[in-house]
Amino acid sequence: DTGVSQDPRHKITKRGQNVTFRCDPISEHNRLYWYRQTLGQGPEFLTYFQNEAQLEKSRLLSDRFSAERPKGSFSTLEIQRTEQGDSAMYLCASSPPEQYTEAFFGQGTRLTVV
Amino acid sequence: AQKVTQAQTEISVVEKEDVTLDCVYETRDTTYYLFWYKQPPSGELVFLIRRNSFDEQNEISGRYSWNFQKSTSSFNFTITASQVVDSAVYFCALRAGGGSNYKLTFGKGTLLTVNP
Numbered sequence: 001d002t003g004v005s006q007d008p009r010h011k012i013t014k015r016g017q018n019v020t021f022r023c024d025p026i027s028e029h030n031r032l033y034w035y036r037q038t039l040g041q042g043p044e045f046l047t048y049f050q051n052e053a054q055l056e057k058s059r060l061l062s063d064r065f066s067a068e069r070p071k072g073s074f075s076t077l078e079i080q081r082t083e084q085g086d087s088a089m090y091l092c093a094s095s096p097p098e099q100y101t102e103a104f105f106g107q108g109t110r111l112t113v114v
Numbered sequence: 115a116q117k118v119t120q121a122q123t124e125i126s127v128v129e130k131e132d133v134t135l136d137c138v139y140e141t142r143d144t145t146y147y148l149f150w151y152k153q154p155p156s157g158e159l160v161f162l163i164r165r166n167s168f169d170e171q172n173e174i175s176g177r178y179s180w181n182f183q184k185s186t187s188s189f190n191f192t193i194t195a196s197q198v199v200d201s202a203v204y205f206c207a208l209r210a211g212g213g214s215n216y217k218l219t220f221g222k223g224t225l226l227t228v229n230p
Contacts, residue, residue, distance in 0.1 A: 003158075031216060033216070033217075033218075035218075040222070040223075041222055041223075042118075042205050042207075042220030042221050042222050042223050043159070043205070043218070043220050044220070045217045045218065045219070048216055048217060055214070056217065089157060091159065093159075095216065100147070100164075100166065101164070102149060102161045102164045103161075103216075103218065104161060105151070105158055105159035105160075105161075106158065107156060107157050107158040108157045108158070110157070
């Protein structure tokens with residue numbers, strides 16, 4: 001395992017459908033993050049897990065969005081009733097237990113809502 | 115609130131030129147961390163450097179160097195003798211408050227194009 005893995009890499013869905021993305025962090029990384037990036041912008045924080053506990057959620061994460069990390073390993077991000085405004089790149093990152101360290105990012109899932 | 119400003123939206127240079135990417139940050143916290151990430155067309159954010167607020171020493175890594183100045187709240191990134199492979203979007207990011215805050219605030223990024 002050499003990095004953060006995200007699946008799928010691309011997803012096209014019709015408005016109103018539900019989608020789910022998966023993120024597998026680097027082994028032994030206890031922290032996992034989700035970010036959203038729209039065209040021409042920097043990534044924006046969505047939510048953060050330490051082990052299985054979801055410790056922080058952004059106001060960007062509406063009630064249509066839900067994230068889980070059931071066993072403290074992989075995580076899923078689900079978007080219900082997708083809207084065109086949800087079209088973006090969804091990035092997952094992880095970091096190790098040491099406090100003063102950087103996050104390592106996956107290649108992202110590009111969502112297009114048509 | 116934290117904020118990162120990368121005023122340069124796009125920069126275009128010719129190979130072997132030196133180029134500096136600017137980053138200005140805002141935070142009220144005395145403990146914070148600054149980062150630079152590179153995002154090539156593949157989309158993955160690649161970590162380049164981390165700096166904490168107590169360490170203003172500049173750093174050089176090969177053709178890359180970073181200038182951290184708390185007096186001007188800037189953390190600029192210079193690429194010396196640029197190469198085509200340096201073409202990417204570069205993001206400056208801030209993690210403020212230390213402790214249990216792990217959220218990164220990113221700038222909008224600077225698209226660097228290095229032409230042969």
